[in-house]
Amino acid sequence: MARTMTGAEIVMQALADQGVEHIFGYPGGAVLPIYDALFQQDAVKHILVRHEQGAVHAAEGYARSTGKVGAVLVTSGPGATNAVTGLTDALMDSIPLVCITGQVPTHLIGNDAFQECDTVGITRPCTKHNYLVRDVNDLARVLHEAFYVAKTGRPGPVVVDIPKDVQFAEGSYVGPSNVVHKTYRPKVKGDQEAIRQAVDMIAAAKKPIFYTGGGVINSGPAATQLLREFVRMTGHPITSTLMGLGAFPASDKQWLGMLGMHGTYEANMAMHDCDVMVNVGARFDDRITGRLDAFSPGSAKIHIDIDPSSINKNVRVDLPIIGDAAYVLEELIRVWRARTPQADKEAHGAWWKQIDGWRARNCLDYKPRDDVIMPQLAVQRLYELTKKEDVYITTEVGQHQMWAAQFYRFEEPNRWMTSGGLGTMGYGLPAAVGVQMAHPDALVIDIAGEASVLMTMQEMSTAVQYELPIKIFILNNQYMGMVRQWQELLHGGRYSHSYTEALPDFVKLAEAYQCVGIRAEKPGDLDDAIKEMMSVKKPVLFDCRVHKEANCYPMIPSGEAHNNMLMGDDVSEEELEAAISEEGKVLV
Amino acid sequence: MDSRPISNEQHTMSVLVDNEPGVLARVIGLFSGRGYNIDSLTVSETEHEAHLSRITIVTTGTPMVIEQIKSQLERLVPIHSVNDLTVSGQPMERELALIKVAGKGEKRVEALRLAEAFRAQVIDASTEHFVFEMTGKLNKIEQFVLLMKPLGLVEVARTGIAAIGRGPTRM
């Protein structure tokens, strides 16, 4: 028998039945009935943020560090529009979220009512799917569908817009097991014949490489284990995108580091020169491929992805396998075992020798200084001092993000939360709030830039309220460093509006938020200051004053090929001038 | 690497969707957001009980883009199936047009004579005008409209293409 309850009660019941323990939100007129129902139950805990964008990023951090669906609750109009950046971020990075938005009552929809906006219209292109629920009897089904759509296939954000009269109306409740989606059936099992062909191609390769992405992490812990198993069975080199860091341990001999625009020399050169490329859960994004017509010209490409629209979108591949990474990897291992292919020891030895030659360039080297903290050093010391802890890293967007990816070494998945696809400044602090909520005893650090962190700084107040001891480690160069670097390389060093003339005193700001501020100004201060930060049981704003004009290398300039990288140690003025073509300049 | 020549092709796709609010907006938003061409688009409910509508889209692009369009459409949640009719074989394609022509004397006689030759029906007339109704393939309609121009063409309304695959089976 279906039970009868109000729309608002249905929302709470559906959330509880979907296993939601935490929901990030902000109240307003159009969601008051849901807030009232929230008040009268204890299954779901609500975290009050300070801005709806923060709620969505917090839910993203929560989702990425747990593998669960993140939940958000916001009001109509400005509540919904404030959530749009976060929703777009989650769509670009394939993060499963359900965002409930309040809406004006159905009879007022379309009348420009107070705090009305066309939420489903606005969020249609920035969600995986969205719903406007006009009948309370559809509400339970739609909510369960929303969770199903958010987490299956290629994950993504789903919005459920609920008019206020529907929240008050009485209707019947159905549980999650009674809901089957009419049309949405993602394909998870890869084609067997294609899997056999893939094994043949990998077995015959002389210069193979694995190129993996966020899809492996999204697939879950089994995919990570299977990836490690398969890559070790083959003995082949592996690199990953920004989104995929942690799926393969950074300490492993087979690991080449991250690839792409600020990836390592060895990873990019190996991608360029390989003869068989095995892409698992990555999407040939433009940060990865560089100039498309010069992207890995001599290789046969295998592409494993759960989303058929990722296949042949940017790069035409030779063997697509559509399916879930874990399933396909398991089958690859099974077929590989049955086949036990003879390794071409000579060819693989020569390939590794070539790779070791590239490694010897030490592409991440930088000139150490003892008068000022180099940002790379700050991340290195942070890594060395925290690596034994139960640590989760989030970031903002800019140079510091790339230095974090280069110098913080990840051994496990779900430990690294960064805005990859959208590149959203202001992501890291609220994401850290979400991560800490899910892992109360862990060390959660946002490696931040001083410009980015000001975009969502108000969430420090959330961290204080919920006693979340997040650590905001700001690489403070007073510049929008990444913008300054591009202006130096592409715009004749005219630093148009990339310097922040009036920054707050972050230590005093921390005190104003009633948390702890720490400052480090000289390389000699660094270790003690980091240790102090780790020992504080409160949220910390760490103002790490770094070299103002350091650049992030290596770098593949926009529009260039993988084998045309700028290296940090020896870039001359002429090389810089020559490095970026006119066509490259129009690219971002 | 792609060795195929990068030339544009025109394809007709038939998209079976759940007839729910917003589904057409999703399809159109996909095309405008990703910069795909729409040469023709028609939509109507086709199976009332099953809540199904059929959208017929004619689009132009490189083979890689056409392939993308199909998989992007398939990714939309309320979509049942996407069929590239051009790939499955020469589809039957028809369009309906209403053509208003005004004039007197020789021109008027000539317009009526041509309409008969093209099997267009007269659905409204006065001593000064005709409205012709005509169904057929795209180029037949275009040719007729072209011929009407010097004979006093006033305006044209067209439905866009409805298309269906050949043979006894459904898509």
Ligand SMILES: Cc1ncc(C[n+]2csc(CCOP(=O)(O)OP(=O)(O)O)c2C)c(N)n1
């Ligand atoms: C919301 C938003 N606005 C603008 C940008 C463009 N942008 C990319 S990096 C960057 C500078 C970031 O500065 P900071 O946070 O200080 O980091 P740094 O590069 O100095 O490490 C800007 C403005 C962006 N990514 N996101």
Ligand SMILES: [Mg+2]
């Ligand atoms: Mg900065």
